Structure formats: structure tokens, C-alpha cells
Amino acid sequence: MAPGAEPVRVGDRAGAESLVAGILAVMDELEGVLAAESGHVRHGRLREGLAQDARKTDLSGAYLRGLEVVKANAVALARFAPDRVAALREAHARFAAAVETNQTVLATARTVSESLLKTLSTELSRGSQAQGYGGHRPAASPYGAVGRAPLVLSRHL
Known part of the structure; x- marks a missing residue:
């Protein structure tokens, strides 16, 4: 949610499903960017791995804003789309594992x-x-x- 924007309020099943679908799409895209980054860094291609940094930042911001909206509408989501909330929880657990893997790869590269x-x-x-x-x-x-x-010796990667 952008600063100064009208807060999103879920009032029906369609709104709940749309909100969950949106956050799932952002998570999937961000997970793909993280996986590509991790793959490049693992193989020593740092420049290629860090090429999507701006995209990763944008997606991370969209993800965090989406989580704020989900939290603000938790009761409505549980009421109108409990099955989608369960799917969101499962996807979030997979996403958290992908983030942890990415952070481990980046920390290892930094240490080396x-x-x-x-x-x-x-x-x-x-x-x-x-x-x-x-x-x-x-x-x-x-x-x-x-x-x-x-x-x-160049310290710029």
C-alpha cells in the first residue's frame, strides 16, 4: 500500500481471492528472482546475480505492502476465503525457505x-x-x- 493511498478493505469473496492471488503472484515472482540470484552467485557470476537487484527491491516492497493489507484484512479473509488463507500460509512457508537459502548463499559469498x-x-x-x-x-x-x-585490485564486483 503506497503512502497516502486509500486502505484496501475486503468485503466479499471475490475481493478476498483477488487479494490473496495478488500476494501469491508477487511471492512467486520474488522467489524466482531470489532463485536466479542464488544460482548465479553460487557459480561465481556475481555481476549477473546482482543484476536484478532493483527488481528484487521493488518486489520486496510490493510483498511487504501486500502483507500489511493481508494483516489488516485477516478477519475478512478468514471469513470469505479460508481455503485461500491456508494456501497463502503454505506458500509463505515455501517462500521463507527460499529467502533463507538466498541469504545463506549471499552470506557465504561475502565470507569467501x-x-x-x-x-x-x-x-x-x-x-x-x-x-x-x-x-x-x-x-x-x-x-x-x-x-x-x-x-x-578492484574491490568493485
Whole structure:
């Protein structure tokens, strides 16, 4: 429901079924976007996985607004379409599992990326530390041996 919009009120079976069908359609579409994102990220295709971010945001907003309308009309939905409410509960349980899977995949990808960056940083900084015991030695050049090009790391995925 958009800010300032007239609240949706369910007054008959057709309205109840329409409301449930609408929220189910949004959930199905959002679940598809999440599954595609998870699949791309699992296979290391981060750019493709994050390409639908705007669509995912729009669908998430529509889903949350739909849930608000469903909550506001819970009594009417139970009265006019109890079978559709049961279907909505089942679909919501499946959707919650899809969201959890997506969050697990994204968290794993983030952890792996951070680990790789930390390892790379450690390896790169190892050469700039003075080696050995005794007197101070000048730190090695950040560009490595003469004639080598510096390593460039992009943090943008």
C-alpha cells in the first residue's frame, strides 16, 4: 500500500481471492528472482546475480505492502476465503525457505570474498615488512622488484 493511498478493505469473496492471488503472484515472482540470484552467485557470476537487484527491491516492497493489507484484512479473509488463507500460509512457508537459502548463499559469498581479500592483503604486505634480525632494513618497494608492474585490485564486483 503506497503512502497516502486509500486502505484496501475486503468485503466479499471475490475481493478476498483477488487479494490473496495478488500476494501469491508477487511471492512467486520474488522467489524466482531470489532463485536466479542464488544460482548465479553460487557459480561465481556475481555481476549477473546482482543484476536484478532493483527488481528484487521493488518486489520486496510490493510483498511487504501486500502483507500489511493481508494483516489488516485477516478477519475478512478468514471469513470469505479460508481455503485461500491456508494456501497463502503454505506458500509463505515455501517462500521463507527460499529467502533463507538466498541469504545463506549471499552470506557465504561475502565470507569467501572477505577471506580472499584478507589473504591477498596479507600476501601483498608481507613484502613490505623488513626481514631478519638486527638492524633496520629499508622496506621493499610496494611495486616489487624493478621492472614489475604493480598489482591492481578492484574491490568493485
